[in-house]
């Protein structure tokens with residue numbers, strides 16, 4: 001089988017940040033890298049699940065809601081992918097700054113009822129808000 005593009009980038013050179021992966025069929029994929037790859041420090045499954053609920057809810061209620069295709073976690077637990085249409089780097093960075101700042105104000109996890117989620121007991125709002133605050137600092141440093 002062919003090696004897919006996301007395995008072809010050198011993860012040893014990848015640092016925390018926001019990266020453009022590419023555009024296919026009009027959809028652009030962004031790499032939101034929270035952790036240094038293979039750095040020994042990873043996001044926890046419960047915190048990732050909560051961040052997914054928070055940020056997916058926020059971006060899908062934002063001024064760019066019609067430009068959002070998908071937001072979800074990387075299996076390696078070092079970050080998330082955001083898929084968009086009609087948004088450039090500056091649009092995405094600004095939207096993410098607003099969104100990760102807004103995440104700090106949540107006092108409960110959106111969509112955390114049994115009928116709304118496939119693993120509703122596995123959430124960690126406190127850790128997710130800490131991860132979001134740390135990534136906001138990364139965005140502010142770019």
Ligand SMILES: [Zn+2]
Nearest residue numbers: 049117118119
């Ligand atoms: Zn869920």
